[in-house]
Amino acid sequence: MSAFLALLKRDLMLSVRQGGALGTALGFYMLVVTLLPLGLGQDLNLLSRIAPGILWIALLLAALLSLGRVFSSDHEDGTLDVLATGRMPLEMVVGAKALAHWISTGIPLALTAPVLGLMLNLDIAVYPLLMATMLVGTPAVSFIGAVGAALTLRSYRGGLLIALLVLPLYVPTLIFGMAAVNGLLGVSGTSAAMLILAALSLTSVVLCPFAAAAALRVQMQ
Amino acid sequence: MQLVAENLVLERGNRKVANDVSFTLEGGSGLVLTGPNGSGKSTLLRALAGYLRPASGSVRILDVSGSNGGTGESCEVGEVCHFVGHLDGIKSHLTAAENLTFWATYLSDKADSGHSVAHRVYDALEVFALDALADIPAGYMSAGQKRRLGLARLLVAHRPLWLLDEPTVSLDTGSADILVKAINRHLRDGGMAIVATHLPLAIEPARGISLVRKEAQA
Numbered sequence: 001m002s003a004f005l006a007l008l009k010r011d012l013m014l015s016v017r018q019g020g021a022l023g024t025a026l027g028f029y030m031l032v033v034t035l036l037p038l039g040l041g042q043d044l045n046l047l048s049r050i051a052p053g054i055l056w057i058a059l060l061l062a063a064l065l066s067l068g069r070v071f072s073s074d075h076e077d078g079t080l081d082v083l084a085t086g087r088m089p090l091e092m093v094v095g096a097k098a099l100a101h102w103i104s105t106g107i108p109l110a111l112t113a114p115v116l117g118l119m120l121n122l123d124i125a126v127y128p129l130l131m132a133t134m135l136v137g138t139p140a141v142s143f144i145g146a147v148g149a150a151l152t153l154r155s156y157r158g159g160l161l162i163a164l165l166v167l168p169l170y171v172p173t174l175i176f177g178m179a180a181v182n183g184l185l186g187v188s189g190t191s192a193a194m195l196i197l198a199a200l201s202l203t204s205v206v207l208c209p210f211a212a213a214a215a216l217r218v219q220m221q
Numbered sequence: 222m223q224l225v226a227e228n229l230v231l232e233r234g235n236r237k238v239a240n241d242v243s244f245t246l247e248g249g250s251g252l253v254l255t256g257p258n259g260s261g262k263s264t265l266l267r268a269l270a271g272y273l274r275p276a277s278g279s280v281r282i283l284d285v286s287g288s289n290g291g292t293g294e295s296c297e298v299g300e301v302c303h304f305v306g307h308l309d310g311i312k313s314h315l316t317a318a319e320n321l322t323f324w325a326t327y328l329s330d331k332a333d334s335g336h337s338v339a340h341r342v343y344d345a346l347e348v349f350a351l352d353a354l355a356d357i358p359a360g361y362m363s364a365g366q367k368r369r370l371g372l373a374r375l376l377v378a379h380r381p382l383w384l385l386d387e388p389t390v391s392l393d394t395g396s397a398d399i400l401v402k403a404i405n406r407h408l409r410d411g412g413m414a415i416v417a418t419h420l421p422l423a424i425e426p427a428r429g430i431s432l433v434r435k436e437a438q439a
Contacts, residue, residue: 006326010315017314078308082374085270085299086328221273 003088004096011100021066025105026112029062033116044121051120052130052181055113059134060141060170066105067145067166068152068159070097071216075153084220090213098146098208106138126181129190133180136194139201140173143208150215172200222248222284222381224269224298224413229278231264238264242278244430246413248381251404251424254417256432262417263307265432266384269415271299282382302382303328307390309371313360317351317370318342320359321377328378338377345376349399364391372400375407383407383414389422397422 015021036054037047074080074097083093113134114127122130148166155161176197183190224246231239238261246252254262267273269280281295311320321342325333333341346352349369359367368391375383383404389397401422404414408426416424 002329003327006323010323014312014314077312078306078310079312081272081304081306082310082324084272085302085304087300
């Protein structure tokens with residue numbers, strides 16, 4: 001357990017020291033959300049209706065940006081080889097790194113959403129629920145993304161390939177994330193969608209480390 | 222402890238790089254791998270560490286310590302080895318001490334519980350003459366200093382088996398002596414070391430295995 005915490009702490013420390021990953025993700029998130037109203041026009045009713053969808057999709061794209069570095073920076077400097085020795089299984093290494101990605105990217109993106117919601121004329125009453133769905137749904141984003149990052153570890157231009165591999169797998173998270181928000185807006189039940197969203201996240205937290213570790217073992221040969 | 226490799230056949234991209242390698246390494250002894258570029262030294266080390274699955278044959282660690290011949294149980298080599306490859310495994314945004322503290326915590330074992338992490342890190346830095354650089358980010362270090370920092374990892378956590386792939390690359394002669402001393406001390410304490418090298422290193426007691434380059438096979 002101390003090895004798991006040490007790795008988690010190191011990854012969080014590196015994400016603070018390097019700085020670039022979170023800054024890029026947040027900047028991208030803000031730009032996408034800023035550009036969309038400019039393209040869609042000034043219909044405030046339209047904007048507030050589609051705002052949760054815009055925020056969710058932009059969050060997925062922004063989180064993707066930093067996924068490529070989850071394993072590749074450790075692979076390039078030889079750290080991954082050493083992490084694979086030692087008593088902690090590779091599955092736990094993946095778990096620690098995906099958890100660090102969620103804490104350093106998923107949570108800040110979710111917390112930024114209300115600020116951007118202002119620009120989209122989103123009803124203030126929706127903010128807490130929107131943030132809750134994002135906090136519950138983003139672990140799936142990081143853990144499923146880790147599988148894509150592991151599969152594309154040694155491929156040239158892996159970043160684009162990750163998007164192709166991983167975005168389709170985000171569909172369930174997006175659907176139920178939106179369903180939970182729309183429940184408050186009076187379309188369907190919120191709690192059922194929220195529970196399914198939590199189940200998606202928990203399932204990916206449990207299963208994805210095994211898939212990603214298997215992919216890493218092949219890539220490290 | 223005993224490392225047993227039996228009839229190892231290793232392939233890289235359908236090309237055989239090692240054919241039928243067998244050896245037994247007892248605790249307290251070293252093995253020096255020599256051979257020209259492309260003869261399979263790195264591949265053999267990666268296979269021993271468990272990164273590369275052999276096409277056939279096996280690698281095992283047997284516990285034969287103690288008067289009754291030990292438990293005779295075998296375990297994964299990856300769990301009991303230090304692997305130092307061509308890359309140092311050093312984060313350039315962390316200082317030397319932070320890098321080693323991470324590895325000391327991550328790799329620490331039951332055998333290390335006698336000393337605190339800070340103590341082990343300080344000792345390792347001192348052995349490799351890095352104590353003056355402890356608070357400098359590794360990104361500002363020279364290639365040789367980074368190499369020493371990578372090698373200092375060997376000392377912050379106990380592992381019976383050291384797998385070293387050309388550890389003297391970019392080291393000056395003084396640092397290479399420090400490394401050889403560290404390896405010999407490890408062997409005296411009953412450890413094992415397998416070193417791939419092009420330089421003659423004074424590792425005692427050590428046997429040698431010389432690998433030859435295979436021609437490409439269709």
